Amino acid sequence: DIQMTQSPSSLSASVGDRVTITCQASQDISNYLNWYQQKPGKAPKLLIYDASNLETGVPSRFSGSGSGTDFTFTISSLQPEDIATYYCQQYDNLPPAFGQGTRLEIK
Amino acid sequence: QVQLQESGPGLVKPSQTLSLTCTVSGGSISSGDYYWSWIRQPPGKGLEWIGYIYYSGSTYYNPSLKSRVTISVDTSKNQFSLKLSSVTAADTAVYYCVSELKMGSSPSHSFDYWGQGTLVTVSS
Numbered sequence: 001d002i003q004m005t006q007s008p009s010s011l012s013a014s015v016g017d018r019v020t021i022t023c024q025a026s027q028d029i030s031n032y033l034n035w036y037q038q039k040p041g042k043a044p045k046l047l048i049y050d051a052s053n054l055e056t057g058v059p060s061r062f063s064g065s066g067s068g069t070d071f072t073f074t075i076s077s078l079q080p081e082d083i084a085t086y087y088c089q090q091y092d093n094l095p096p097a098f099g100q101g102t103r104l105e106i107k
Numbered sequence: 108q109v110q111l112q113e114s115g116p117g118l119v120k121p122s123q124t125l126s127l128t129c130t131v132s133g134g135s136i137s138s139g140d141y142y143w144s145w146i147r148q149p150p151g152k153g154l155e156w157i158g159y160i161y162y163s164g165s166t167y168y169n170p171s172l173k174s175r176v177t178i179s180v181d182t183s184k185n186q187f188s189l190k191l192s193s194v195t196a197a198d199t200a201v202y203y204c205v206s207e208l209k210m211g212s213s214p215s216h217s218f219d220y221w222g223q224g225t226l227v228t229v230s231s
Binding site: 001032034036042043044045046049055087089091094095096097098099100101 | 153154155156167169170171203215216217218219221222223224
């Protein structure tokens with residue numbers, strides 16, 4: 001199975017900051033990577049698919065990049081409503097696998 | 108827009124079988140446009156994909172759970188179901204039913220619509 005490793009596991013930033021989360025796959029997954037946002041007590045929400053494509057309706061301050069084994073998720077200007085845990089997920093090979101999550105807090 | 112709703116017991120005894128049902132609205136399971144998955148999340152932990160089913164009955168299970176998992180579909184009721192046997196405390200989790208678009212002849216594995224989730228606790 002492919003293992004997904006996210007860093008950091010938690011992050012505290014100020015409103016307006018640029019925030020970056022990384023995700024590393026244990027083997028080459030091309031661009032078969034999604035990013036999800038999960039707010040407390042809610043189901044995850046798909047934000048980015050195919051590593052860099054924004055899901056319809058998702059604000060443009062969110063972006064993703066990378067291919068192969070190394071991927072980056074960025075919030076260009078952090079907003080209070082972005083408080084959540086973010087997960088990467090590979091879908092190159094079955095079973096689909098998620099990273100352990102990055103908890104984002106506001107300073 | 109597809110909506111999903113999980114239902115089933117919130118408490119299951121160890122060694123028994125966990126059974127959940129997902130009711131789909133806003134679209135027909137028989138349309139063939141989606142595959143239907145279960146994903147779980149232990150309290151305070153990450154997400155684990157359990158498996159999927161297509162309306163035809165075709166399934167694929169996570170090898171880590173394969174020996175204990177059965178996913179079935181009832182197109183007449185627009186529902187699909189999860190059974191997990193021989194449960195232990197490690198199976199305590201929020202269970203989500205999820206849809207994923209069919210891409211060509213395969214699931215996309217991009218999980219776009221989610222139920223609200225249901226907490227199942229395994230305890231005597």
